[in-house]
């Protein structure tokens with residue numbers, strides 16, 4: 001499977017959680033953002049932070065599901 005570097009453009013994130021739902025559905029067979037391998041966190045100032053967990057395999061599926069260009073993926077040179 002190809003692996004991707006995923007750049008987060010936090011100011012474009014709307015908090016829709018489509019990325020988390022896509023990852024959760026694919027890898028945990030649950031439609032639950034909490035089960036995803038990334039977490040979208042908003043501060044009280046509405047600033048978004050996106051954290052990838054240690055079990056993220058850099059597949060880029062979450063970025064494919066972002067309608068708002070808040071995640072941009074670049075293919076890594078080496079497939080592991």
Ligand code: SF4
Nearest residue numbers: 023056057059060062
């Ligand atoms: S890159 Fe893949 S495994 Fe990692 S958070 Fe996104 S969908 Fe989940």
Ligand code: SF4
Nearest residue numbers: 013014016017019066
């Ligand atoms: S990164 Fe994209 S898909 Fe994920 S919550 Fe933000 S806007 Fe939605």
